[in-house]
Amino acid sequence: xxxxxxxxxxxxxxxxxxxxxxxxxxxxxxxxxxxxxxxxxxxxxxxxxxxxxxxxxxxxxxxxxxxxxxxxxxxxxxxxxxxxxxxxxxxxxxxxxxxxxxxxxxxxxxxxxxxxxxxxxxxxxxxxxxxxxxxxxxxxxxxxxxxxxxxxxxxx
Ligand SMILES: [Cu+2]
Numbered sequence: 001x002x003x004x005x006x007x008x009x010x011x012x013x014x015x016x017x018x019x020x021x022x023x024x025x026x027x028x029x030x031x032x033x034x035x036x037x038x039x040x041x042x043x044x045x046x047x048x049x050x051x052x053x054x055x056x057x058x059x060x061x062x063x064x065x066x067x068x069x070x071x072x073x074x075x076x077x078x079x080x081x082x083x084x085x086x087x088x089x090x091x092x093x094x095x096x097x098x099x100x101x102x103x104x105x106x107x108x109x110x111x112x113x114x115x116x117x118x119x120x121x122x123x124x125x126x127x128x129x130x131x132x133x134x135x136x137x138x139x140x141x142x143x144x145x146x147x148x149x150x151x152x153x154x155x156x
Contacts, residue, residue, distance in 0.1 A: 051076065054138060072122070083137075
């Protein structure tokens with residue numbers, strides 16, 4: 001009789017693939033180890049997120065790989081989006097109701113984000129940054145307007 005079942009190894013390989021994908025999505029920071037500067041040279045920035053502030057320390061870094069460690073010291077979920085722009089932190093284009101930054105705007109370049117995470121938690125991610133002006137903000141509904149936006153500078 002002809003064997004029509006998918007071989008077990010294929011099933012296992014598929015499961016592992018899915019797990020790796022999930023891991024990569026859930027942990028964009030340390031998971032994305034694209035030979036970035038974990039050894040040395042990269043800048044490190046601590047970012048505090050709460051109601052309703054986003055506070056990078058320091059608020060500047062040298063160009064190259066920059067590791068952001070975001071701590072949610074508030075009591076609800078927050079996120080950190082980083083965009084490259086010369087606009088002021090409170091002048092980003094928003095949707096019609098003004099409750100969110102329009103992330104599809106051509107007025108800035110979206111570099112990346114640490115997606116929303118729970119209060120009390122810490123998440124990190126590294127981004128390769130060119131010299132210039134950046135804005136960090138939280139784009140959960142209403143949080144940007146409430147004050148969760150700030151400038152960040154990368155020097156050459
Ligand atoms: Cu927020």
